[in-house]
Amino acid sequence: MIRHFTPERLITEPPTSGHLMIADLKTALAQIDIPADWIGIRAMRETSTWRAMRDGRPQQNEFGLSQGAMVEVLAQGQFGYSATNQLTPAALQAAAQCAYAQAIAASRWAIHRFTEAVRPAVVGEYVSAYEQALEAVGVGEINDLLAKLCQQLKVSAAVVRTRAVARTHDVESWFVSSNGSEVYQKLLLLESHLGAIAQAPGVTQSRTDNGYLARSYQGGWELFSGAELGHRAERIGQQAVALLSAPDCPDTATTLVLAPDQMMLQIHESVGHPLELDRILGDERNYAGGSFVRPEDFGSLAYGSPLMNITFAATQAGELASYGFDDTGAVAQRQYLIREGVLERGLGGLESQSRLQVPGVACTRACSWNRPAIDRMANINLEPGETEFEALIGSIEDGVYMESNRSWSIDDQRHKFQFGCEYARKIEQGKLTTVLKNPNYRATTPQFWHSLSQVGSRATLETYGTPYCGKGEPNQLIRVGHASPVCAFDNIEVFGGAGS
Numbered sequence: 457m458i459r460h461f462t463p464e465r466l467i468t469e470p471p472t473s474g475h476l477m478i479a480d481l482k483t484a485l486a487q488i489d490i491p492a493d494w495i496g497i498r499a500m501r502e503t504s505t506w507r508a509m510r511d512g513r514p515q516q517n518e519f520g521l522s523q524g525a526m527v528e529v530l531a532q533g534q535f536g537y538s539a540t541n542q543l544t545p546a547a548l549q550a551a552a553q554c555a556y557a558q559a560i561a562a563s564r565w566a567i568h569r570f571t572e573a574v575r576p577a578v579v580g581e582y583v584s585a586y587e588q589a590l591e592a593v594g595v596g597e598i599n600d601l602l603a604k605l606c607q608q609l610k611v612s613a614a615v616v617r618t619r620a621v622a623r624t625h626d627v628e629s630w631f632v633s634s635n636g637s638e639v640y641q642k643l644l645l646l647e648s649h650l651g652a653i654a655q656a657p658g659v660t661q662s663r664t665d666n667g668y669l670a671r672s673y674q675g676g677w678e679l680f681s682g683a684e685l686g687h688r689a690e691r692i693g694q695q696a697v698a699l700l701s702a703p704d705c706p707d708t709a710t711t712l713v714l715a716p717d718q719m720m721l722q723i724h725e726s727v728g729h730p731l732e733l734d735r736i737l738g739d740e741r742n743y744a745g746g747s748f749v750r751p752e753d754f755g756s757l758a759y760g761s762p763l764m765n766i767t768f769a770a771t772q773a774g775e776l777a778s779y780g781f782d783d784t785g786a787v788a789q790r791q792y793l794i795r796e797g798v799l800e801r802g803l804g805g806l807e808s809q810s811r812l813q814v815p816g817v818a819c820t821r822a823c824s825w826n827r828p829a830i831d832r833m834a835n836i837n838l839e840p841g842e843t844e845f846e847a848l849i850g851s852i853e854d855g856v857y858m859e860s861n862r863s864w865s866i867d868d869q870r871h872k873f874q875f876g877c878e879y880a881r882k883i884e885q886g887k888l889t890t891v892l893k894n895p896n897y898r899a900t901t902p903q904f905w906h907s908l909s910q911v912g913s914r915a916t917l918e919t920y921g922t923p924y925c926g927k928g929e930p931n932q933l934i935r936v937g938h939a940s941p942v943c944a945f946d947n948i949e950v951f952g953g954a955g956s
Contacts, residue, residue, distance in 0.1 A: 462880045465788055469494030478640060481525075481632045487721035490556045493940060496531035496633040497521075498783055500825035507595070508621040509602040510913075511610075511742045515619075517595065524825035528777035529800045530554040534562040539826040561623035574806040577636040584644040585773055586676030593677045598622055601680075606943075608686050609652045611693035614700060617653035619694075621669070622646070623923075624678055629783075630830075637785045645776065645935070646679045647672035647923055652687050654696035661699035661893060663878055667860050670937070672776045692776055695879055698891050701732045704952030705880055705895035711855030712897055712948040713848070716918035718877055719838060719940035722859040724925070726901040727759075727766055728833040728936070730870035732806025732927075733795060735831075743929050746866025748901065749799070752813045757799040761906025762904025764796040765839040768803070768817045775835045775937035777923030786818035793817075793836070804831045823932040830928050835937040837919075841911030845942055848910050855883035857897045858949050874898040894953035907948060912941030 481497050486496055501523040510518040524541035529552060537556030539553040563569075602620040609618040625645040632638055650665035665671055665688055673679050714722060730747040734740050749757070770788035772778055781787055782805060792800050803821030804812070808831050824831040850858070863876035881888040881894035899907075919939040926933050 459493065459748060469829070475640070477630045480543075481630055482608045482638070485632055487545050488549050488552045488554050490529065490873070491528045492552075492559070494555055494575055494634055494883045495552060496528040496575060496637065496784070497525055498528070498547060498822070499630045499634070500627065501524040502625060502627045502824075505600060505624045505892040506621075507623070508619065509606050509618060510619050512603045512606040514599060517599070517841070519722060522824060524823055525551070525813045526822065526828065527551040528828070529559050530570060530572065530575065531556055531559040532563035534566055535570065536560075536562065536609070537828040549827050550582060560609065568811045570807060570810065571700040572635060574810055575633060575635065575637075575696060576786070577640065578610055578635065578785045578787060579638045580780060580787070581639070581642045584642065584674040585757070586644050587633070587678040590644055590646070590676055592624060605685065605689045606648060608689035609650060610919060611690060612656045612697055614656060614697045615652050615693050616655045619649065619651045620689075621649040622706065623648070623669075630730045631781070632783055633785065639695045639781050639785055641777070641779060641781065644676060644872050645672070645674055646676065647921075648680050649726060650692055650695045653697040654700050656700040659700050661696055662862075663696035663699065664860060665692060666920055667720070669919040670717055673919070673924055674765040674774050674776060674778055699879065699893045701891040703893040705856060705892040705950055707951040709947050709949050711883070712945045712950060713852070713853050713855055713857040713883065714819055714943050714945070715857070715859040716861050716940045716942060717920055718858055718875070720920045720938040721864060721875060721944055723766070723822050723836055723838055723938050723940060724833070724922070724936065725864060725866050726870060726904065727794070728803065728836045730901065731803045732831050732833065733802045733808035733814070733816055734804065737808060737811060739788060740927065741868070744927050745870070748869045748871045749802075752811050753799055754802060755798075755800065758797050758906070759794050759799045759902070761908040762796045763908050763911045764794055764797045764905055765792065767792055767839060768819070768834065769837045769838050770818065770834040771938070772835050772837070772937070772939070775919055775939065776923070776935050779834070782818040782820045784820045784824045786820065788818040788834075791817055795906065803833050803921070804828070820897045821934060823934045827932050829930070830932070832934050833936050835927070835939070836940040838911070838941065838943070840914040840917045842895045842913055843910050844913050845916050846942055848942060849888060850885060850886040851910070852883045852944065853885055855944075856892065856895060857881045857883055858886060858897070870901060872900050895950065896952070897950045899948055904945060906950065907945045908943060908947045910944035912943060914941070916941040
């Protein structure tokens with residue numbers, strides 16, 4: 457099923473909900489006594505559930521609660537941070553004093569001095585749209601559905617392992633600042649997974665529902681219901697079995713067609729991470745590496761073919777990483793990162809933009825109340841073209857079509873990569889033919905995106921997400937979303953299991 461969303465509610469007026477917490481935080485903020493130039497408090501509360509079945513038996517039934525606040529202080533041109541899980545005036549005062557001491561200590565070693573301009577005042581609210589509330593479905597009903605899906609995944613005795621997962625998150629955040637910011641946001645998230653492992657003598661193959669937890673969105677239980685869900689489970693099981701007798705992907709250079717679920721990983725690794733401004737500044741090199749992109753490339757670098765149009769879409773309704781404001785209060789907007797192949801702006805918030813003097817977006821984000829916000833991608837989407845799926849496949853004499861990421865490897869400059877997929881089909885004389893197992897491909901980022909030769913129409917556009925994008929020290933796992941149509945790339949090196 458294709459998921460395409462319409463814009464969500466974004467109110468840039470005083471919040472209509474969450475106002476009691478805002479009032480309490482403003483009162484506590486007014487009582488903080490430190491000689492700082494600016495103070496911000498970002499409070500968060502997240503409740504989560506995790507239900508999982510393996511082979512029709514309960515594997516996980518968990519409930520989690522996390523809440524606290526991060527106090528951020530600007531003093532002598534530097535920011536300091538301190539978190540507390542006690543939302544009392546005394547605890548917030550103590551955190552502010554600690555953050556202030558950090559800022560003063562850091563000012564001695566400053567490489568850039570900030571002003572209040574990187575924390576502009578903003579007032580607003582953002583709330584995820586949903587049809588069926590997350591609390592409306594009981595644990596027993598969820599587990600019964602997951603057990604049934606395990607049964608539907610097991611299409612034959614060759615399927616030796618089945619798994620069905622449903623996770624929910626209710627995330628609320630409140631942000632106030634000494635210069636007048638008041639922001640309330642409420643995100644409702646549902647992440648799901650279906651998977652089957654099939655075995656035959658000497659062969660093991662797995663198939664999932666577009667990748668592990670790829671069907672992760674904002675919304676309610678309407679995202680994980682209906683007859684279509686059972687049909688997906690049966691197809692996953694059938695394809696896992698079909699892969700057992702399939703030949704390996706050939707070793708050749710050919711036209712590669714990627715489904716939207718693999719384009720998610722391709723965009724994430726070879727566009728999203730290289731464009732993060734803190735990588736380009738060198739802040740991430742110790743943990744996650746840098747980027748081949750240079751500051752002078754913005755506005756001039758031909759990143760890919762003219763068919764390549766990539767947008768930052770943090771306000772896209774239903775997509776996993778949608779929000780109205782980043783965690784410093786900057787207002788999110790839909791903006792082009794790459795337009796007609798040319799790099800226009802990076803993935804960096806106001807601090808990185810100030811340091812690099814290049815355009816960025818509202819993407820300074822934190823995974824939790826006890827982490828400072830850093831540059832993170834959010835929803836990064838490839839805009840659709842005009843070519844229908846049948847016409848795209850029909851134009852290819854020889855090629856390989858791949859779905860669903862299975863493995864990835866990319867160097868620390870985000871330049872050279874090798875990705876593997878779960879499932880492939882041979883393309884012969886304009887038709888999808890033989891199923892192929894162990895499909896892989898490799899390229900360099902510039903070569904790959906310059907080889908983009910066809911972009912599917914809006915009818916081929918699909919949206920996916922992942923809750924597991926890791927970055928930063930201490931580490932932060934954050935949610936991101938990606939939407940893409942089917943895409944074709946010319947003269948790409950593909951290979952099977954023997955060539956990996």
